[in-house]
Amino acid sequence: MAEKINLLVSGGTTYFSDKVTISDARSANSFNSSPLSVSKLDQVEQVDGVAVASAGVTMMLDEEMPSVSMGMPPMIIGTDLRGEDYETFQVTYADGRNLSPGEVGKVVVGSDLVTKLDAEVGSTVTLRGEPFEVVGILEKTLTAPDSSVIMPLSDAQRLFQRSLPEMMQGRVDATQLATDLTVYVEPGTDPDVLATTLEASVPGISAMGPQGFKDQIGNASRLLNAIIFGIAMISLLVGGLSVINTMTMSVAERTREIGIRKAIGASHGQIVRQFLAESGFIGLLGGATGLLFGWLLTVALNAAGNDAGTALFLVTARLAVGSVLFAVFLGLVSGLYPSWHAARLNPVAALRYE
Numbered sequence: 001m002a003e004k005i006n007l008l009v010s011g012g013t014t015y016f017s018d019k020v021t022i023s024d025a026r027s028a029n030s031f032n033s034s035p036l037s038v039s040k041l042d043q044v045e046q047v048d049g050v051a052v053a054s055a056g057v058t059m060m061l062d063e064e065m066p067s068v069s070m071g072m073p074p075m076i077i078g079t080d081l082r083g084e085d086y087e088t089f090q091v092t093y094a095d096g097r098n099l100s101p102g103e104v105g106k107v108v109v110g111s112d113l114v115t116k117l118d119a120e121v122g123s124t125v126t127l128r129g130e131p132f133e134v135v136g137i138l139e140k141t142l143t144a145p146d147s148s149v150i151m152p153l154s155d156a157q158r159l160f161q162r163s164l165p166e167m168m169q170g171r172v173d174a175t176q177l178a179t180d181l182t183v184y185v186e187p188g189t190d191p192d193v194l195a196t197t198l199e200a201s202v203p204g205i206s207a208m209g210p211q212g213f214k215d216q217i218g219n220a221s222r223l224l225n226a227i228i229f230g231i232a233m234i235s236l237l238v239g240g241l242s243v244i245n246t247m248t249m250s251v252a253e254r255t256r257e258i259g260i261r262k263a264i265g266a267s268h269g270q271i272v273r274q275f276l277a278e279s280g281f282i283g284l285l286g287g288a289t290g291l292l293f294g295w296l297l298t299v300a301l302n303a304a305g306n307d308a309g310t311a312l313f314l315v316t317a318r319l320a321v322g323s324v325l326f327a328v329f330l331g332l333v334s335g336l337y338p339s340w341h342a343a344r345l346n347p348v349a350a351l352r353y354e
Helices: 002-018 040-045 111-117 153-163 191-201 210-253 255-263 268-306 317-334 336-343 347-351
Strands: 019-024 050-060 075-079 093-096 106-109 124-127 130-138 148-152 180-185 205-208
Touching: 002 019, 002 191, 002 210, 019 191, 040 050, 040 180, 050 153, 075 153, 106 111, 106 124, 111 130, 111 148, 124 148, 130 153, 148 153, 180 191, 191 205, 191 210, 205 210, 210 255, 210 268, 210 317, 210 336, 255 268, 255 347, 268 317, 268 336, 317 336
Parallel strands: 075 148, 106 130
Antiparallel strands: 019 180, 019 205, 050 075, 050 180, 093 130, 106 148, 124 130
16 A cells, blocks of 8 residues: 555655646645636746646545545546647557547546456446547556546536536636646746745745645655555564574474584584574565555455456555565564574583473
């Protein structure tokens, strides 16, 4: 779970590393998206350092927000494609293609939502009561696009307008609605400095640069990571004590064997290496077995979550290798005392041990 969250944060950091995002000032300190006006684009693009600005609409895929979400919830993202030529965060397609300017009624589906929406290129999916044709399926990116449906801005504006309170729906022009603006900066411009300049130059907006994203998302992810790793440390403590107990019992059961080996010339170092090798092997065997069962469990849980478009767990190569190596290290550390104790046994007393 921590691996999935960290890669989401890492992907977001990469995405925001060279751009500024703008939201309504009323949304700056909340999770609710207050609408912006697309007319803000002109004001934003007049600020020095702005190459181009793109309007977007972001909303939940389902009209009712889930009560609990440990990952990125399924989202709808509407885009006007104005920033395509400036975008450095590239995605690839498992099937199909990207949206084209001027298209309506078309969508691109993220990899985590294929099962939930029963989507394939050429098929029709229903989003908030409206049918849309699927023109592309994204390759897995291990970031936010995996749980997103991307559609033309005009379609997203219409869906977003319908989600507003009834008293507001008739008072707003759907074609002017946006929840966020993405600013692509000119070469040599510092996005964080530009974010400050935009807030001072354009009234009613909140601008966030790369550092703002790191501070906002990084703090939340660090707290969750601390909880997850705290639980893991308790498990490691129990595992370490189990290895120490196993190796201590092994020394006690093989005291005469140790005495015989020392009587025929085995050195302290040879005894230590023997028992450290055994404890390291216990760590390797336990780590590999734990990894296998952990991987099978994540596959099963992710398969169950695919119906809801929520894959909470991720096993990567670095996580698999790192966890097994750490298990070996834990075994070696846990075997230090039993190995040292075995090496210090008096051979005469060990040979007389019953």
